[in-house]
Amino acid sequence: MTTMHDLALRTAGALGITDDAAHAALETYRDQIEALEGRTIDPDDISDDDAGFLTDAVRAAQRSGDLGARETAALEEAAADFARASDDLETARQVRDAAILTAARAGVRPKDIIEITGLSRARLDQIRRA
Structure with a gap:
C-alpha cells in the first residue's frame, strides 16, 4: 500500500x-x-x-x-507570440535604420543620432555602410 x-x-x-x-x-x-x-x-x-x-x-x-496538454498549448501560444514579436522587432529595426539613414543624409550629426537611438558609434557606422 x-x-x-x-x-x-x-x-x-x-x-x-x-x-x-x-x-x-x-x-x-x-x-x-x-x-x-x-x-x-x-x-x-x-x-x-x-x-x-x-x-x-x-x-x-x-x-x-x-x-501536459495544457502546458503544450501554453508553449504553442508562447512560441507563436515570440515569433510575432520577433517579426515585429525586425520590422521596427528596419524602420529605425531607414530613419537613421534619412536623418544622416539630411545632415543630422552622428552624436545626435547616437543620443536619440542609444546606439554605439560602431553600430551607427555599420547601419550607414549597409
Whole structure:
C-alpha cells in the first residue's frame, strides 16, 4: 500500500517530470478508474495493483504525448507570440535604420543620432555602410 503523495514522487522520479505534474496525472487516472469501476481509491491507501496501473497509465500518456496538454498549448501560444514579436522587432529595426539613414543624409550629426537611438558609434557606422 502507498499514498498518492509517495506514488507521485516515485512516478515523477521515474519519468523525469515534476512532482506536481505526476500528481495531477495520477489524480486524473484515479478519477477515471473510480468513474469506470464505480469504486473509490483512497489516496492515503492505494493498493499495489492500483499504484502499478496508475503509474503505467502516466507512463503511457507520456510516451503518447498526452501528458501536459495544457502546458503544450501554453508553449504553442508562447512560441507563436515570440515569433510575432520577433517579426515585429525586425520590422521596427528596419524602420529605425531607414530613419537613421534619412536623418544622416539630411545632415543630422552622428552624436545626435547616437543620443536619440542609444546606439554605439560602431553600430551607427555599420547601419550607414549597409
